[in-house]
Amino acid sequence: MVSLLTKVLSAEYVKLWEYPIDKIYKDMKSEEQNVILDSITEGVFTVDLEWRITSFNRAAEEITGILRQQAIGQQCKNILRANVCETACALRSTIETGTPIINKPVHIIDIAGRQKAISISTALLRDEEGKVIGGVETFRDVSLIEELRKEIDHNYTYEDIISRNHRMQNLFDIMPNIAESSATVLIVGESGTGKELFAKAIHNLGPRSNKPFIAVNSAALPDTLLESELFGYKAGAFTDARKDKPGRFALAEGGTIFLDEIGDITSALQARLLRVLQERTYEPLGSVSSVKADVRVIAATNKDLGKLVTEGNFRQDLYYRINVVKLELPPLRDKKEDIPLLTDHIISRFNLLHNKNIGGVTEEVLSILLMYDFPGNVRELENIIEHCFVLCQGEIIEACHLPSNLHAQPAIGYSAGSKTAALRETEKVLITQALQRNNGNRAATARDLGVHKSTLFRKIKSLGIKA
Amino acid sequence: MKIAISIWNGVVSNVFDFADQLLVVDVEDKVEVGRSEFELGQQVIQQRSSLLTKLNVDVLICGGISQSLASMLVASNIEVIPFVTGPVDEVLNAYFSNHLAEPQFLQPGSQVGARKRFCRQRQRRCRHKHRGSRSRNEIT
Numbered sequence: 001m002v003s004l005l006t007k008v009l010s011a012e013y014v015k016l017w018e019y020p021i022d023k024i025y026k027d028m029k030s031e032e033q034n035v036i037l038d039s040i041t042e043g044v045f046t047v048d049l050e051w052r053i054t055s056f057n058r059a060a061e062e063i064t065g066i067l068r069q070q071a072i073g074q075q076c077k078n079i080l081r082a083n084v085c086e087t088a089c090a091l092r093s094t095i096e097t098g099t100p101i102i103n104k105p106v107h108i109i110d111i112a113g114r115q116k117a118i119s120i121s122t123a124l125l126r127d128e129e130g131k132v133i134g135g136v137e138t139f140r141d142v143s144l145i146e147e148l149r150k151e152i153d154h155n156y157t158y159e160d161i162i163s164r165n166h167r168m169q170n171l172f173d174i175m176p177n178i179a180e181s182s183a184t185v186l187i188v189g190e191s192g193t194g195k196e197l198f199a200k201a202i203h204n205l206g207p208r209s210n211k212p213f214i215a216v217n218s219a220a221l222p223d224t225l226l227e228s229e230l231f232g233y234k235a236g237a238f239t240d241a242r243k244d245k246p247g248r249f250a251l252a253e254g255g256t257i258f259l260d261e262i263g264d265i266t267s268a269l270q271a272r273l274l275r276v277l278q279e280r281t282y283e284p285l286g287s288v289s290s291v292k293a294d295v296r297v298i299a300a301t302n303k304d305l306g307k308l309v310t311e312g313n314f315r316q317d318l319y320y321r322i323n324v325v326k327l328e329l330p331p332l333r334d335k336k337e338d339i340p341l342l343t344d345h346i347i348s349r350f351n352l353l354h355n356k357n358i359g360g361v362t363e364e365v366l367s368i369l370l371m372y373d374f375p376g377n378v379r380e381l382e383n384i385i386e387h388c389f390v391l392c393q394g395e396i397i398e399a400c401h402l403p404s405n406l407h408a409q410p411a412i413g414y415s416a417g418s419k420t421a422a423l424r425e426t427e428k429v430l431i432t433q434a435l436q437r438n439n440g441n442r443a444a445t446a447r448d449l450g451v452h453k454s455t456l457f458r459k460i461k462s463l464g465i466k467a
Numbered sequence: 468m469k470i471a472i473s474i475w476n477g478v479v480s481n482v483f484d485f486a487d488q489l490l491v492v493d494v495e496d497k498v499e500v501g502r503s504e505f506e507l508g509q510q511v512i513q514q515r516s517s518l519l520t521k522l523n524v525d526v527l528i529c530g531g532i533s534q535s536l537a538s539m540l541v542a543s544n545i546e547v548i549p550f551v552t553g554p555v556d557e558v559l560n561a562y563f564s565n566h567l568a569e570p571q572f573l574q575p576g577s578q579v580g581a582r583k584r585f586c587r588q589r590q591r592r593c594r595h596k597h598r599g600s601r602s603r604n605e606i607t
Contacts, residue, residue, distance in 0.1 A: 078552060078574050078575050079576070081531045085482075085485075086475045086476075086485070087485075107485075109484060109531040109532065113533050113537060114534060158513065159535075161513065162513070162535050162539060163513075164538075164539050164542035169513075169520060172516075172517045173517050173521070175513075176514065341538050341542060344535075348534065
């Protein structure tokens with residue numbers, strides 16, 4: 001028995017399917033099976049031929065948030081809640097074909113509503129006569145690995161953009177159509193509004209998603225270096241150019257190139273870029289022949305390109321070439337209704353990264369955040385929450401955890417005993433700001449806030465807003 | 468009033484975030500007056516939230532749902548009733564007769580309290596914006 005236990009416990013979870021688990025069942029009592037299964041850090045459950053769960057280990061409880069006694073006897077799809085359960089069930093495939101599945105990446109939603117990335121493996125369960133009696137699924141939580149990978153690669157996806165703002169909702173609506181086309185896109189928005197996230201979303205939702213997405217920060221490189229970086233060079237093009245080097249356009253072939261800070265490039269480079277956009281060809285430095293470019297271009301800027309054109313600092317013809325489809329991302333101060341949502345989202349992400357269990361922020365903190373203008377937009381909100389994570393040792397972020405520059409920020413009419421008053425003040429501030437944004441136009445303000453005109457009028461009256 | 472239910476093979480789909488089909492039922496005085504189905508396919512959560520808002524849905528009945536998506540829906544004044552399981556028509560009848568809290572309509576592992584808490588938690592975060600504007604009929 002000891003040797004059997006050692007053998008199972010020392011087995012890599014990915015190899016578990018190879019172990020004759022039915023033999024374990026045969027040889028041991030059920031309590032011993034549970035000890036073994038519970039000692040494994042990977043989730044394990046077994047199902048009968050009607051997809052009802054017959055065993056469920058401790059790690060499976062932790063990953064799904066569902067207790068063993070609640071899981072036993074239930075349909076596995078209602079317990080695992082994975083994106084493949086209804087469309088491409090791994091266990092069904094294994095039971096039907098007899099072929100085990102190893103390390104298939106899927107996503108689940110646990111009982112608390114957290115999306116988790118897991119990796120699943122499946123195998124058949126047979127009885128003593130070799131007859132198939134069900135299946136076994138092992139899985140491990142790889143959310144932390146996925147989150148760390150995102151953090152390192154800055155590889156956040158469309159799903160990380162959450163908003164209830166009506167302007168953002170409009171953008172979400174048109175994104176699939178934009179992604180399907182091959183038109184050049186110009187994304188305009190202040191620093192920290194998520195321009196690169198939108199660019200990636202356009203790439204990932206479109207037909208080029210399985211090809212590269214290459215991002216270039218045009219402001220980060222000097223002009224001469226940027227030119228060779230974008231178009232590459234041939235051996236001998238200049239001193240030290242010993243061999244050919246492909247440029248970013250070549251690396252993005254078939255995919256998408258994202259040119260950030262396009263408003264910062266010099267006129268010489270603007271001319272070269274114009275040629276790529278017009279003729280879909282470019283010449284690497286030192287090359288005598290042109291190279292065809294099958295690359296979708298997405299450009300972004302935090303500058304007013306129209307104004308730069310008027311001032312003579314940006315080519316008008318290039319402006320029209322890149323301004324085919326324009327997406328304007330609102331700054332965070334214009335969509336303050338998103339602050340509670342974003343705060344929640346960022347806290348969930350940091351809980352995973354920092355291995356903490358912070359439940360949220362106090363109403364005072366929320367009031368302070370709602371009053372703040374966020375010149376650095378969502379990125380600044382992230383930094384503020386990260387600052388709080390470092391200081392907060394409890395489960396709720398309080399005002400004392402905020403950075404010092406926010407301490408001076410008044411919370412809107414907040415006092416511990418007057419939460420209702422604080423909420424009314426918050427509403428007042430949000431409506432007043434929206435009215436200012438829309439030059440006092442109430443219909444436009446109602447649209448901006450996503451409420452009916454009559455609701456807005458009633459609020460203006462009841463809150464005593466002078467509009 | 469419009470009630471949306473994420474469906475799969477005639478039952479409530481296990482997770483709204485991943486559901487393939489959406490049933491939208493038009494209701495007047497607790498009586499169904501029409502229904503239509505929508506393909507959700509590979510839509511991401513932003514598109515799902517946006518679709519429900521565009522369809523003027525008042526209530527979403529679903530299985531599991533991610534916090535992010537639930538927050539977006541609640542913030543858009545859509546009432547979310549999560550952790551529901553069972554055949555679609557039985558679930559609808561239970562909703563009309565206020566019997567959705569019965570155990571056969573609860574996903575395993577969830578309790579009525581958890582269902583309420585889940586939505587209340589999402590609501591609390593956004594109520595500064597919506598107090599006094601809970602009636603979906605106003606938002607057209």
